[in-house]
Amino acid sequence: MTAVLERTGTRAPAGLRTRQIHAVAACYFVASFAALGLPPYLTAILPSLGDTEARWAGLLYIVPTVFGALGAPLWGRLADRYGRKRLLLRAQLGLAVSFLLAGWADSLPAFTAALVLQGVLGGTFAASNGYLAAALDGHRLSWALTLMQGAARLALVAAPIVVGSLSPWVSPHRQYALLAVLPLAAALMLAALPEPPRPAPQAPGTPAAGEAEAAVPAARSPRALYALEFAFVLATVISYPYLITLVGQRLPGLGPFASGVLFALPHMCYPLLARPVHTAVAHRPLLGAVSGFALVAVALAGHWGAGTVLSFVALRLLLGAGMTLGLVSLSALAADACRGRGPGRMFGTLEFISKAGAVVAGAVAAVSNDVWGPAAPIVAGSAVAALTALVSTPTLLRWSR
Numbered sequence: 001m002t003a004v005l006e007r008t009g010t011r012a013p014a015g016l017r018t019r020q021i022h023a024v025a026a027c028y029f030v031a032s033f034a035a036l037g038l039p040p041y042l043t044a045i046l047p048s049l050g051d052t053e054a055r056w057a058g059l060l061y062i063v064p065t066v067f068g069a070l071g072a073p074l075w076g077r078l079a080d081r082y083g084r085k086r087l088l089l090r091a092q093l094g095l096a097v098s099f100l101l102a103g104w105a106d107s108l109p110a111f112t113a114a115l116v117l118q119g120v121l122g123g124t125f126a127a128s129n130g131y132l133a134a135a136l137d138g139h140r141l142s143w144a145l146t147l148m149q150g151a152a153r154l155a156l157v158a159a160p161i162v163v164g165s166l167s168p169w170v171s172p173h174r175q176y177a178l179l180a181v182l183p184l185a186a187a188l189m190l191a192a193l194p195e196p197p198r199p200a201p202q203a204p205g206t207p208a209a210g211e212a213e214a215a216v217p218a219a220r221s222p223r224a225l226y227a228l229e230f231a232f233v234l235a236t237v238i239s240y241p242y243l244i245t246l247v248g249q250r251l252p253g254l255g256p257f258a259s260g261v262l263f264a265l266p267h268m269c270y271p272l273l274a275r276p277v278h279t280a281v282a283h284r285p286l287l288g289a290v291s292g293f294a295l296v297a298v299a300l301a302g303h304w305g306a307g308t309v310l311s312f313v314a315l316r317l318l319l320g321a322g323m324t325l326g327l328v329s330l331s332a333l334a335a336d337a338c339r340g341r342g343p344g345r346m347f348g349t350l351e352f353i354s355k356a357g358a359v360v361a362g363a364v365a366a367v368s369n370d371v372w373g374p375a376a377p378i379v380a381g382s383a384v385a386a387l388t389a390l391v392s393t394p395t396l397l398r399w400s401r
Helices: 002-008 020-037 039-049 057-082 083-103 108-123 124-135 138-164 171-181 183-192 207-215 222-238 245-252 257-281 285-302 308-336 344-370 374-401
Strands: none
Touching: 020 039, 020 124, 020 138, 020 171, 020 183, 039 108, 039 171, 057 083, 057 108, 057 124, 057 138, 057 222, 057 344, 083 108, 083 124, 083 171, 083 183, 083 207, 083 222, 083 344, 124 138, 124 183, 124 285, 124 344, 138 257, 138 308, 207 257, 222 285, 222 308, 222 344, 222 374, 245 257, 257 285, 285 308, 285 374, 308 344, 344 374
């Protein structure tokens, strides 16, 4: 990540060095590892807790997401009031405690309670973004947020593979307790970082204040950002749960490993494309977001008729390009929207919106799959993305003028 940041010419301000930005991103990757890697194995965990048929797997999968969404705005406001570093440390330590409790839970109610705590006490993404936004702005902040998304994509790809590789020696259930070491290590690393500097107050009407107001344009309302974030998460996440089932139906001899690679392909695109995409869209983020939605719509729609390995690979790569465009553009829009606002509160609200989109996506995916089959959620995601691109085009034209 360091080399990529240096090649872009991005530099942290005096209050936060480049290596400190990378430390925050690395800590988020570490914290995300267990949170993203273990839930796919709930069907293997629950039988040992008394749920022999893993009937509760679907519900428990979204429990941390639901409670994380409910807690994120509160933690964001507290970060603005009491300090971003303190609340970021709290989030990492909260994850460590909840993972430890989940790993040693010996009943389904105890395990469920640990997942609730994971959601309530977590919120590392909003806390990390709020920390960065308090010390960075403009192009530097949008690139730092892009790095954070890169850390999440890497965790999403790597974590399930590592957890599966460890399973012959340590059950996924006990890996919760083992991986509690990761957020604890992240908290120790973050403890060495500085508290982001608070801007010095200036009296209104002074020459310095007037110059600053002239130099920095007023931030746009975050409402457009919230709407695009919800739609993007809904359009992409709705395609996740039943993709492997769809691939198994269309390509019955492919095997689970190759199916997993097809699932991961879009997320692998992000680390490769994030740098050039950020350079291209940093100053025109809404155009990038609308283009990303359009590519996502085309790629997901193509899944309806895909029937060969080559067609799936092409569509997954196109989806990866659209997701990268969308995620990077949303990071740039967030950097613009938080200017002049409390970053903790804004990113807490943004995390609430994102998690709400994921919960709705899971519910819609389950219902549409039951009625029309595994291709239906993917086509529904295409429809959401296409509609969002169409609705956003007038706003894009207005902003360009």
